[in-house]
Amino acid sequence: MALLASLMPAAVRKRMDHWIALRNPPSEGAIHLYNRRLYILPTRFGYLYAMMLIVLLLAAINYQNSMAYALTFLLTALGIISLWQTHRNLLGLDVDLKTPAPVYQGEHLELCFTLNNPQQNHRYAVGIQYLNQVPAYTRVEAESEASLCLALPAIQRGLYQPAGFILYTRYPTGLFHAWSWLKFNVPILIYPQPLFDHQLEHSLMQDDNGKTRVDTADGDDFAGLREHRSGESLRHISWKAYAQGRGMLTKTFEGHATPSLWINWEDMSATSIEGKLSQMTALVIQAQLDGRKFGLRLPGIIIDQDTGSAHQAKCLDHLATYQQKNKNAELAVDAE
Amino acid sequence: MQNNLPIDRIAEETADRTSIVAVSLSFLVAMLPHFFNLPFWITGFTLFALMWRGAQSRGWLWAIPRWILVPLVLAGGISVFAEYWTIVGREPGLALLTVMTSFKFLESKTHRDILILVFLCYFLLATHFLFGQTLYIAAYMFGALIFITTTLITINQREENIALSERLKIASRLIGLSVPIMLILFLLVPRIPGPIWGITQEQRGGVTGLSETMSPGEISNLITSNEVAFRVTFDGTVPRQDQLYWRGPVMANFTGRTWLQHKHTELKNLNVGQTGQLVQYTITLEPNGKNWLFGLDIPTGIIEDSYMNNEYQLTSDKAVNDLKRYTLSSTLTYQLELEESLDYLLLTSEYPENSNPETLALGQRWAREYNSDTEIVNAALSMFRNQEYIYTLQPPVLGRHSSDEFLFSTRRGFCEHYASSFTLLMRAAGIPARIVTGYQGGEYNQVGNYLIVRQSDAHAWSEVWLEDQGWVRIDPTAAVSPDRIEIGLDQALNEGLSSFKIANRNPLIGKILYSWDNLQHSWNRWVLNYDQQKQMRFLSNLGLGIRTWGDMVIALVIGLVLITGSYWLISWYRDLPERPADYEIIINRLLKKLERSGYQRKPSEYLHEFLVRIEKEQGYQDEDLEKIFTVYNKIKYARGYQRENVIKRFRQLSQEWRLKQTT
Numbered sequence: 001m002a003l004l005a006s007l008m009p010a011a012v013r014k015r016m017d018h019w020i021a022l023r024n025p026p027s028e029g030a031i032h033l034y035n036r037r038l039y040i041l042p043t044r045f046g047y048l049y050a051m052m053l054i055v056l057l058l059a060a061i062n063y064q065n066s067m068a069y070a071l072t073f074l075l076t077a078l079g080i081i082s083l084w085q086t087h088r089n090l091l092g093l094d095v096d097l098k099t100p101a102p103v104y105q106g107e108h109l110e111l112c113f114t115l116n117n118p119q120q121n122h123r124y125a126v127g128i129q130y131l132n133q134v135p136a137y138t139r140v141e142a143e144s145e146a147s148l149c150l151a152l153p154a155i156q157r158g159l160y161q162p163a164g165f166i167l168y169t170r171y172p173t174g175l176f177h178a179w180s181w182l183k184f185n186v187p188i189l190i191y192p193q194p195l196f197d198h199q200l201e202h203s204l205m206q207d208d209n210g211k212t213r214v215d216t217a218d219g220d221d222f223a224g225l226r227e228h229r230s231g232e233s234l235r236h237i238s239w240k241a242y243a244q245g246r247g248m249l250t251k252t253f254e255g256h257a258t259p260s261l262w263i264n265w266e267d268m269s270a271t272s273i274e275g276k277l278s279q280m281t282a283l284v285i286q287a288q289l290d291g292r293k294f295g296l297r298l299p300g301i302i303i304d305q306d307t308g309s310a311h312q313a314k315c316l317d318h319l320a321t322y323q324q325k326n327k328n329a330e331l332a333v334d335a336e
Numbered sequence: 337m338q339n340n341l342p343i344d345r346i347a348e349e350t351a352d353r354t355s356i357v358a359v360s361l362s363f364l365v366a367m368l369p370h371f372f373n374l375p376f377w378i379t380g381f382t383l384f385a386l387m388w389r390g391a392q393s394r395g396w397l398w399a400i401p402r403w404i405l406v407p408l409v410l411a412g413g414i415s416v417f418a419e420y421w422t423i424v425g426r427e428p429g430l431a432l433l434t435v436m437t438s439f440k441f442l443e444s445k446t447h448r449d450i451l452i453l454v455f456l457c458y459f460l461l462a463t464h465f466l467f468g469q470t471l472y473i474a475a476y477m478f479g480a481l482i483f484i485t486t487t488l489i490t491i492n493q494r495e496e497n498i499a500l501s502e503r504l505k506i507a508s509r510l511i512g513l514s515v516p517i518m519l520i521l522f523l524l525v526p527r528i529p530g531p532i533w534g535i536t537q538e539q540r541g542g543v544t545g546l547s548e549t550m551s552p553g554e555i556s557n558l559i560t561s562n563e564v565a566f567r568v569t570f571d572g573t574v575p576r577q578d579q580l581y582w583r584g585p586v587m588a589n590f591t592g593r594t595w596l597q598h599k600h601t602e603l604k605n606l607n608v609g610q611t612g613q614l615v616q617y618t619i620t621l622e623p624n625g626k627n628w629l630f631g632l633d634i635p636t637g638i639i640e641d642s643y644m645n646n647e648y649q650l651t652s653d654k655a656v657n658d659l660k661r662y663t664l665s666s667t668l669t670y671q672l673e674l675e676e677s678l679d680y681l682l683l684t685s686e687y688p689e690n691s692n693p694e695t696l697a698l699g700q701r702w703a704r705e706y707n708s709d710t711e712i713v714n715a716a717l718s719m720f721r722n723q724e725y726i727y728t729l730q731p732p733v734l735g736r737h738s739s740d741e742f743l744f745s746t747r748r749g750f751c752e753h754y755a756s757s758f759t760l761l762m763r764a765a766g767i768p769a770r771i772v773t774g775y776q777g778g779e780y781n782q783v784g785n786y787l788i789v790r791q792s793d794a795h796a797w798s799e800v801w802l803e804d805q806g807w808v809r810i811d812p813t814a815a816v817s818p819d820r821i822e823i824g825l826d827q828a829l830n831e832g833l834s835s836f837k838i839a840n841r842n843p844l845i846g847k848i849l850y851s852w853d854n855l856q857h858s859w860n861r862w863v864l865n866y867d868q869q870k871q872m873r874f875l876s877n878l879g880l881g882i883r884t885w886g887d888m889v890i891a892l893v894i895g896l897v898l899i900t901g902s903y904w905l906i907s908w909y910r911d912l913p914e915r916p917a918d919y920e921i922i923i924n925r926l927l928k929k930l931e932r933s934g935y936q937r938k939p940s941e942y943l944h945e946f947l948v949r950i951e952k953e954q955g956y957q958d959e960d961l962e963k964i965f966t967v968y969n970k971i972k973y974a975r976g977y978q979r980e981n982v983i984k985r986f987r988q989l990s991q992e993w994r995l996k997q998t999t
Contacts, residue, residue, distance in 0.1 A: 061527075071477065073517075073525070081510055124498060125494040173489065173492060
C-alpha cells in the first residue's frame with residue numbers, strides 16, 4: 001500500500017486523498033466501522049502467496065496430480081477465507097478518541113482510543129497508526145472494550161486537529177491488510193515549552209522586600225527554599241528546583257497578603273517570539289505553583305489577574321495559540 | 337514480537353524466537369515423510385541447519401556470515417548435482433529445494449524471511465503427492481497444513497500471545513471453512529489435460545513389483561508384500577479363480593540361470609483367434625514405475641497411449657508413475673499366433689549349451705521318445721505331478737546349474753523354479769517356449785464388488801508354441817500344487833506365512849478391512865482419477881445441465897457466492913450482540929398466542945393484573961396460566977431459577993397451555 005502510494009503521481013495522490021477525505025468525514029463522536037468504512041487489499045505476502053498458488057496449479061496440471069490440485073484449491077480457499085476473516089476482524093468495532101490532556105512542547109502527547117466490540121467475535125492484533133509513527137496493537141474480547149494509546153511527540157506549540165489515523169489489522173494470516181481511515185474532531189493543545197529563568201523570575205518578584213521571613217510551608221507569600229523534611233506536604237515542593245537537579249526543596253511562605261504579578265511580553269529577556277513565550281509559560285507555571293495572582297500581557301491580548309487552574313489553562317491556551325495562523329492545522333509528528 | 341517499525345516496514349522486523357521455533361517445527365512436519373526419499377546427507381544437513389538456527393535464536397551460536405554462506409550454497413547445489421547427475425526431475429528437484437530451504441533457514445533474519453519459509457513449507461506439502469497419493473498421505477498432509485497455518489497465525493499475532501491451543505483452534509477453523517470452497521473448486525474448475533512441459537521419464541525406486549528379469553528366488557521375495565498391485569472391477573461375472581492369469585512381462589532370453597526380456601517390437605495386428613465370450617473389466621493400476629500394464633490372459637485391444645508388443649504384453653508409452661485406470665476386454669479361449677514368425681520361434685528355442693547338462697539331456701531324450709509335442713508337455717507335467725516335487729516358499733539355494741540341481745536333487749521350489757525348468761526342458765526337446773510373469777488369482781471384495789490383486793499374487797508360468805494351437809499356457813506349478821491355482825497361495829503353501837487375504841481373518845475384522853480397502857479403491861477411482869473426462873461425466877450426471885466450460889465457470893461462481901455468502905450470513909448472525917434470554921422468547925410467544933385469542937397485554941400492565949383481566953372475561957380461574965406467570969416472574973426476578981431444567985419445564989408449560997373455550 002505504501003509502495004503503491006509512493007509510485008503514484010502527485011496529482012493522482014491528491015485526488016485520492018480528496019476522495020478518502022470525502023468518504024471519511026471527521027467525526028465528533030465514536031466511529032462505527034461498517035462496510036463502507038473498511039478497505040482491504042492484499043499485502044506483499046498476499047501477492048507472494050498468490051504467485052505460489054499459480055506455481056502449484058501449474059505443477060498440478062503438469063503432473064495431472066489430483067492431490068496437488070486439492071492442495072492448491074485448499075490453499076486458494078484459505079486465501080479467500082483470510083480475506084473475509086481479516087475484514088471481519090475490524091467489522092462492527094466502535095472507535096472513539098478521547099480529548100487528550102494538553103502537554104508542553106517537547107513532551108509526549110498521549111492519544112488514547114477506546115475500541116468497543118459489541119459483537120460476539122474476538123478481535124486480535126488490531127493496530128492503530130498515526131502518520132509514520134510506530135503503531136500500537138491490542139486485542140478486543142467479545143462484548144468488551146479495550147483501550148489503545150499512542151504516544152506522539154509534541155513538536156510544535158499550538159492548537160491542532162489530528163490528521164487521519166489508520167486502524168488496521170493483518171490478522172490472522174497476514175495475507176491481507178484491512179484498514180479504516182479515522183478522523184476525529186478532537187482538539188489537541190500543545191503549550192509552549194517552559195523555559196525557567198531564575199534571574200528573570202527574581203527581578204519580577206523583587207517588590208516583596210521588607211517582609212519577615214517565616215520558615216514555614218504555610219502562608220501566602222513565597223519566602224524562599226529550604227531542605228525538604230519528611231512528612232511535609234508534597235504540594236509545597238519546588239518541582240522547578242527539583243527539575244533543575246537541586247534536590248527536594250520546600251518552598252517557604254510569608255504570612256502576608258500576596259502581591260500580584262503581571263507577566264509582560266516586554267519584560268521577557270528572550271529575543272525570539274518562541275523564547276518569550278517559553279519564558280512566559282514558565283512564569284505562569286511558577287506563579288500558579290506559588291498561588292500568586294497573576295495576569296498576562298501579550299501584544300494585543302490582556303488577561304486580567306486571577307488565580308486558579310482554569311485561569312492558568314486560559315493563559316497557557318493563549319500562549320500556545322499566540323500568532324498561530326491556522327488553528328485547525330493537522331498535528332505533525334516530524335520536525336519540518 | 338519486537339515492534340519498533342511502522343507498518344509499511346513490518347517485513348524488515350527481526351523475527352522473534354517464537355516465530356523461528358514455529359517455522360522450524362513446520363518445516364520438520366512438512367519434510368518428515370520425505371526423509372525416507374532423500375539421501376542421508378540431505379536429511380542430516382537439514383537437521384543441522386534447523387538446530388543451528390534454533391541455537392542461534394537462543395544466542396548460543398552466532399549467525400553464519402554471508403561470505404561463508406554463499407560458497408556453501410554453491411557447494412550444496414553441486415552436491416545435489418553430484419548425487420543425481422542432474423537437477424531436473426522429481427527427486428533431484430526435491431533435494432535441491434530441501435537444501436536451499438535449509439540454507440534459507442541459516443540466512444533468515446527478518447519477518448519477511450520467516451514468511452517466505454512458511455510459504456516454502458506449504459509448497460513442500462505438494463511435493464509429497466508426486467511420490468504417492470494414498471489416503472494416509474492425504475490425511476497426514478491435512479494435519480501438516482493445519483500445523484503450518486498455526487505457524488502463520490503465530491507470526492501474524494503481533495505482540496499478542498494467543499495460547500497455542502487457541503491458535504490451533506483458529507487454524508483448524510480456517511482450514512475447516514476452506515474445505516467446502518476447496519470441494520467446489522476441485523469439482524468445478526475446468527481441468528486442463530497436461531502435461532504443459534515435459535516430465536522427465538524416470539523410474540521410481542522403492543516400488544515393489546515384478547522385475548524385468550527372472551531368476552530363482554526373485555518372485556518369492558515379492559510374495560511377502562501385501563501391497564496392492566491393482567484392483568479390477570468386472571462387467572458381469574468374475575471368471576473362475578484358475579482362469580485369472582494376469583499377463584505381465586514375457587521373457588524369451590535365457591542365460592542359463594536368469595530369464596531376460598527379449599527386445600520386443602510393436603505388434604501390427606492381433607492374431608488372437610478368439611473364440612467364446614469376451615470378458616470386460618476395468619483395472620485401477622497402482623504405480624509400478626515401469627511401462628507395464630497388466631491385463632487378464634490375452635487382451636483383445638489396447639488403450640490410449642499404449643501398444644501391444646509382439647509377446648502380447650500390454651505396454652504403456654510412459655512409465656506408470658501415477659495411478660492408472662483403464663478398461664479392457666480379454667479372451668480366455670484363443671489360438672495365439674498360429675503363424676508365429678520363424679525368427680521368433682528360433683529365438684524361443686535357444687538355450688545355452690554349457691549349463692544344465694542333465695536338464696538338456698532329459699529334454700533331448702523326450703524329443704526322441706515321443707512322437708508329438710503334446711506328449712512331451714504331458715511327460716514333463718506328469719513328472720512334476722508324480723514324482724516327489726514340493727512347492728515351497730523357502731527352496732534351497734541353487735548353484736550354477738540351477739535347473740539340474742532343482743530337477744534332480746533338491747526338488748523343492750517355487751513357481752519360478754518350475755516355470756524356468758519346464759521352459760528349458762521344452763526348449764531342449766525342440767518346442768518353442770517362453771516364460772510369462774504376472775499375477776495369478778486375486779481376492780474378491782464383496783463390499784465393493786471388485787477383485788484385489790496383491791504383490792503376493794505374483795506368479796510365473798510358461799507358454800509353449802504348438803503347431804496347430806499357437807502359444808498355449810502351461811502352468812507347471814498347477815501340476816505340483818493345484819491348490820495354488822485353485823484356492824490361492826496361502827492355503828497351498830501351508831508354511832505359516834502370514835496371510836494377506838482378508839477372507840482368512842475373523843469375519844468382523846474382515847468386514848472392516850474390506851470396507852477400508854473399498855474406501856481406498858473409491859478414493860483411487862473418484863478422487864485421484866478426477867481428470868477432464870471424469871469431470872465432464874460427473875458434472876453431466878449431476879443433472880444440473882453443466883456441459884461446457886462456460887457452464888462450469890458459471891456454476892463455479894454461483895457455488896463460491898453461495899458458500900461465502902452463507903458463511904457471511906452465519907457469522908453475521910453469530911456475531912450479533914446476544915439475543916434475549918430463552919425465557920423472554922418463551923413468554924413472548926405465549927403473549928402472542930393470547931393476542932391471537934383477543935387478549936392484548938397493555939404496556940403498563942403487570943402479568944398478574946393481565947391474568948385477572950383474562951380470568952374475569954373468560955369467567956373461570958385459569959390455574960395453568962397463573963402458574964406460568966408465576967414461574968416466569970421467579971425465573972426473571974428470583975435467584976437460582978435460571979436453570980436449564982426450570983426453563984425446560986417453563987417452556988413445556990407455556991407450549992401446552994391453551995385458552996379453554998367458554999361455553
